[in-house]
Amino acid sequence: MANEALALSGIDAYYGDSHVLHDVTWSLGEARLLGLLGRNGAGKTTCMNVTMGVARPRRGAVTLFGQNIAGRAPEDIAARGIALVPQGRRVFRSLSVHENLLVAARKPEAGGKHAPWGFQTVYAAFPRLKERRHHLAGHLSGGEQQMLAIGRALMANPRVLLMDEPSEGLAPRIVAEVMATIRRLKEQGLSIVLVEQNAKLVFDIADDIVILNSGQVAVAGTAAGLRDSGIDLHQYLGIY
Amino acid sequence: MAPLRAITPGVSMWTILAINSVTFGGLLFLLSAGFSLIFGLMRVPNLTHGSMFMLGGYIGSTAIVTWHLPFWLAAALAAAAVAVFGGVVERLLLRRLAGSVLAQVLVTLGIAFMVSDFCLMVWGGDPISIDTPSALSGGTRTLGVYFPTYRIAIILIAVVIAALLWALLERTRLGAMIRAGVDDPEMARVVGIRVSRLFTVVFCLGAALAGFGGIMGAPILSVYPGLDFAMLPLALVVVILGGTGSLIGSLVGSIVIGFIYNFGLVLLPQLAYFILFLPMVVVLVLRPQGLFGRAAP
Numbered sequence A: 001m002a003n004e005a006l007a008l009s010g011i012d013a014y015y016g017d018s019h020v021l022h023d024v025t026w027s028l029g030e031a032r033l034l035g036l037l038g039r040n041g042a043g044k045t046t047c048m049n050v051t052m053g054v055a056r057p058r059r060g061a062v063t064l065f066g067q068n069i070a071g072r073a074p075e076d077i078a079a080r081g082i083a084l085v086p087q088g089r090r091v092f093r094s095l096s097v098h099e100n101l102l103v104a105a106r107k108p109e110a111g112g113k114h115a116p117w118g119f120q121t122v123y124a125a126f127p128r129l130k131e132r133r134h135h136l137a138g139h140l141s142g143g144e145q146q147m148l149a150i151g152r153a154l155m156a157n158p159r160v161l162l163m164d165e166p167s168e169g170l171a172p173r174i175v176a177e178v179m180a181t182i183r184r185l186k187e188q189g190l191s192i193v194l195v196e197q198n199a200k201l202v203f204d205i206a207d208d209i210v211i212l213n214s215g216q217v218a219v220a221g222t223a224a225g226l227r228d229s230g231i232d233l234h235q236y237l238g239i240y
Numbered sequence B: 001m002a003p004l005r006a007i008t009p010g011v012s013m014w015t016i017l018a019i020n021s022v023t024f025g026g027l028l029f030l031l032s033a034g035f036s037l038i039f040g041l042m043r044v045p046n047l048t049h050g051s052m053f054m055l056g057g058y059i060g061s062t063a064i065v066t067w068h069l070p071f072w073l074a075a076a077l078a079a080a081a082v083a084v085f086g087g088v089v090e091r092l093l094l095r096r097l098a099g100s101v102l103a104q105v106l107v108t109l110g111i112a113f114m115v116s117d118f119c120l121m122v123w124g125g126d127p128i129s130i131d132t133p134s135a136l137s138g139g140t141r142t143l144g145v146y147f148p149t150y151r152i153a154i155i156l157i158a159v160v161i162a163a164l165l166w167a168l169l170e171r172t173r174l175g176a177m178i179r180a181g182v183d184d185p186e187m188a189r190v191v192g193i194r195v196s197r198l199f200t201v202v203f204c205l206g207a208a209l210a211g212f213g214g215i216m217g218a219p220i221l222s223v224y225p226g227l228d229f230a231m232l233p234l235a236l237v238v239v240i241l242g243g244t245g246s247l248i249g250s251l252v253g254s255i256v257i258g259f260i261y262n263f264g265l266v267l268l269p270q271l272a273y274f275i276l277f278l279p280m281v282v283v284l285v286l287r288p289q290g291l292f293g294r295a296a297p
Helices: A044-052 A074-079 A097-104 A119-125 A127-131 A142-154 A172-187 A199-203 A223-229 B013-042 B049-065 B071-092 B101-123 B149-171 B173-183 B185-190 B195-221 B227-242 B247-267 B269-286
Strands: A004-015 A018-029 A033-038 A059-064 A082-085 A160-164 A191-196 A208-213 A216-222 B139-142 B145-148
Touching: A004 A044, A004 A191, A018 A033, A018 A044, A018 A059, A018 A191, A018 A208, A018 A216, A033 A044, A033 A199, A044 A074, A044 A082, A044 A160, A044 A191, A074 A082, A074 B185, A082 A142, A097 A119, A097 A142, A097 B173, A119 A127, A119 A142, A127 A142, A142 A160, A142 A172, A172 A191, A191 A199, A199 A223, A208 A223, A216 A223, B013 B049, B013 B145, B013 B149, B013 B173, B013 B195, B013 B227, B013 B247, B049 B071, B049 B101, B049 B195, B049 B227, B071 B195, B101 B227, B145 B149, B149 B173, B149 B195, B149 B247, B173 B185, B173 B195, B185 B195, B227 B247, B227 B269, B247 B269
Parallel strands: A033 A191, A033 A208, A082 A160, A160 A191
Antiparallel strands: A004 A018, A004 A059, A208 A216, B139 B145
């Protein structure tokens, strides 16, 4: 396996008194795509929140390229080259499309592998955003908002990209478009964590799979290995 | 307040009243723009805003009268000093009370009383009057109407500051970041925006404007104990009338209140306050978000 880009090790996290992550450990290899699966409430989004510093783990370490970032502020974590496409998209609704990209822009680190992201490259990847760049983000369709949320994350020129249910609430045609985008990003060498409820989507695209169940890692392995193993994944994923 | 200067024969009282009204509106804009930004963006009802206006007046006047600084340098100093005061209040106190409006109201009101006492202790009970800056003293007579230069200058300065503030918020990256921080503070931090620092900047900016308004108003209003609580309700009325967080609302609201206040004082002095608050009540009933405010989300 390639070098580790992001690793959670021994993470315990709580919301108030409820224990939502139990000793969760997984890692994302550089330039790989990790599919993080599990039912509603399994702890997938909490993993994202812990990684970005929005939620504080009570125990455990989050390492980004070898540095522990657990407990740091979200803005400091963002500055270290990690970006989130959050669940529910959460674009800045009262800002224009262009401003949504502008506020997230960050210069790439020196010696980055692929062409840096900026307005030109993001607009080239999502022509629809360019057409609507002066519209308020709150007025976009769900698919367009998802494009914007991805574009906004890319503007930071991250080395690690977290995507929390990017297919949620989108029409199948748009989902296919989003998945094609993710595949392209992966080919460009970005390390990606893709959180999904829809296992089929993830197995098509992921290198590695982690399945969470009730806040614990239930299954972890390569996508190909799990496919061939014959383990009944449905017990962890609900019905698909 | 805003006393009528001697009425030159042949000059209509109405014209003078109108000029005074717009001038007072300009001062009210300097006062209320910051109040509106702080309340509209950060949801902090900053009841020290009148105190900031008065502090600016006192500090600026002292710089001019005691330290013999030129007017504009003194004005800059007053604005900077009040900005620092605002920053300290925001960082040390209000920051800890985020989201708790009642606590913010009580704390800022308490600080306002403390500032009142502090000023009384330092500057005493007598009003301090300063001269208009010499370059802007006098006036011009056009078409039989006398335009006092300083009052016209206040109006222009208010308009220029309104334009600059608008440009800052709507046309710069910093402004977009501030608005993103208002839209979704948590997500703004996740994309790397230092929201808490930006909010301190907004607070200091609002404080600086109020302090600047205080020294700009000093040649007209003079500075005296009680100026703080004379100005605070005016800021509230302006912002309720114009709508919180709306710069154009602050500008229009300020001028409307400037007119109502001045004309009310002259025509119906017994009812001046009644007339002042009447439009506020009407707006609150008919259009609670204010003339230019956005409906609450």
